[in-house]
Amino acid sequence: MLKVDVIENGTVVDHIKAGSGLKVFVMLGVAGGYSERAALVMNVPSKRLGKKDIVKIEGKTVSEDAASMIALLSPGASINIIENSKVAKKYVVSVPERLRGAGTCPNPNCITNREECVREFTKEGERFRCHYCERLVGAEELV
Amino acid sequence: MDLISIRDLEKKEVELILDSAEKIHSGKKKPDHSGKILATLFFEPSTRTKLSFQSAAQRNKMGVVDFLPETSSLKKGESFTDTVRILEGYADVLVVRHPVEGSVRLAADVCERPVINGGDGANQHPTQTLIDLFSIRKTKGKIEGMNVHLVGDLKHARAMRSLAYGLAMFNAKITAVSPKGLELPKADVDEIKAKFGCSIAVRDTLDPRDADVLYVCRIQEERFADPMEAKRMKEKFMIRKDDLKNAKHGLVILHPLPKINEIESSIDSMPQAKYFEQAHYGVPVRQAILDWALSK
Numbered sequence: 512m513l514k515v516d517v518i519e520n521g522t523v524v525d526h527i528k529a530g531s532g533l534k535v536f537v538m539l540g541v542a543g544g545y546s547e548r549a550a551l552v553m554n555v556p557s558k559r560l561g562k563k564d565i566v567k568i569e570g571k572t573v574s575e576d577a578a579s580m581i582a583l584l585s586p587g588a589s590i591n592i593i594e595n596s597k598v599a600k601k602y603v604v605s606v607p608e609r610l611r612g613a614g615t616c617p618n619p620n621c622i623t624n625r626e627e628c629v630r631e632f633t634k635e636g637e638r639f640r641c642h643y644c645e646r647l648v649g650a651e652e653l654v
Numbered sequence: 655m656d657l658i659s660i661r662d663l664e665k666k667e668v669e670l671i672l673d674s675a676e677k678i679h680s681g682k683k684k685p686d687h688s689g690k691i692l693a694t695l696f697f698e699p700s701t702r703t704k705l706s707f708q709s710a711a712q713r714n715k716m717g718v719v720d721f722l723p724e725t726s727s728l729k730k731g732e733s734f735t736d737t738v739r740i741l742e743g744y745a746d747v748l749v750v751r752h753p754v755e756g757s758v759r760l761a762a763d764v765c766e767r768p769v770i771n772g773g774d775g776a777n778q779h780p781t782q783t784l785i786d787l788f789s790i791r792k793t794k795g796k797i798e799g800m801n802v803h804l805v806g807d808l809k810h811a812r813a814m815r816s817l818a819y820g821l822a823m824f825n826a827k828i829t830a831v832s833p834k835g836l837e838l839p840k841a842d843v844d845e846i847k848a849k850f851g852c853s854i855a856v857r858d859t860l861d862p863r864d865a866d867v868l869y870v871c872r873i874q875e876e877r878f879a880d881p882m883e884a885k886r887m888k889e890k891f892m893i894r895k896d897d898l899k900n901a902k903h904g905l906v907i908l909h910p911l912p913k914i915n916e917i918e919s920s921i922d923s924m925p926q927a928k929y930f931e932q933a934h935y936g937v938p939v940r941q942a943i944l945d946w947a948l949s950k
Binding site for chain 2: 646
């Protein structure tokens with residue numbers, strides 16, 4: 512059994528779709544140069560998912576925007592905020608109907624990748640439409 | 655009121671603009687916006703869109719100021735949004751064309767004055783769509799139920815993508831005809847089908863026998879990464895007089911222009927060719943658009 516130390520204050524992102532953990536890790540900005548403890552555990556057996564990834568980060572609390580981004584990568588992932596080695600708050604991320612100020616349009620010719628502006632995406636069915644270039648893209652493409 | 659995308663308009667608003675254009679064209683309506691000024695900001699080449707907007711403004715008794723990127727402070731590094739903010743102080747309505755997609759929406763976000771999209775990259779060209787719908791209505795009497803063949807580079811041509819949406823709004827039948835690799839994007843097809851329940855047939859060869867309208871566009875060479883590929887497509891997709899032998903009586907051929915070699919020049923003199931008329935409809939339709947934008 513692989514053992515990863517508990518963290519004292521920080522965040523555990525659990526029930527990440529297997530294979531998406533590394534993207535969550537990178538997206539949360541702990542992939543390089545982060546000074547606190549951080550762990551990425553991949554392909555852990557899971558009753559619900561079969562296999563799952565887990566991310567543990569000491570000294571970092573996941574913001575609402577970051578939780579929305581995690582939802583795009585892995586709907587159903589759970590966020591556990593840890594304080595003094597105990598779970599202070601736990602919630603399951605949900606895909607938002609609208610993203611504002613978060614996400615990156617994958618269209619290289621979209622104005623949001625050329626000029627400074629607040630990015631905005633609206634959910635249409637299972638996909639998202641960029642407010643500016645109007646391109647319809649998959650949720651994972653926004654991360 | 656801004657006009658950025660055909661998606662922003664309800665069918666009744668489209669009808670309102672087309673009806674207004676009809677009245678202007680027949681001389682029953684003469685918009686008067688004396689004292690108002692139109693600014694044209696074209697960051698990409700244009701003949702018809704820019705000049706017909708300037709003509710439309712003058713017919714609406716407006717003044718015109720023209721921003722020329724090559725002799726402006728853009729050369730000193732001024733940003734696009736700053737340029738728009740400056741121009742809104744010099745005019746009452748702005749028409750903007752820009753090669754970057756979404757740029758005109760951004761212009762509208764930072765500008766208090768009405769902004770009209772004159773084409774943004776491969777995204778939208780809503781005023782061309784209104785001219786196209788007006789042209790179909792003028793030449794065929796109605797849009798509903800017409801089988802419109804959209805022919806050419808449906809992937810890159812913003813006019814085609816906007817038009818497909820506009821046609822679906824009016825429950826026309828759409829036949830998308832393009833070389834392999836230049837099809838109407840699947841996302842657009844799915845959206846149109848889901849929103850309007852209209853039928854879209856997809857073909858990769860030209861067969862205008864069941865067409866009421868043949869709407870042709872050029873291969874958008876400037877949007878190809880590989881110029882050789884663009885050249886190959888241009889040679890492959892050309893409409894010849896012979897192709898029209900078995901076409902329906904009353905077929906109408908439209909084109910947003912400029913046409914390069916996708917329509918054989920002998921077709922220009924055929925009664926079916928209505929693309930020059932279509933370009934001329936640009937003035938009353940854009941008069942109606944300016945009137946709508948300033949009156950809201």
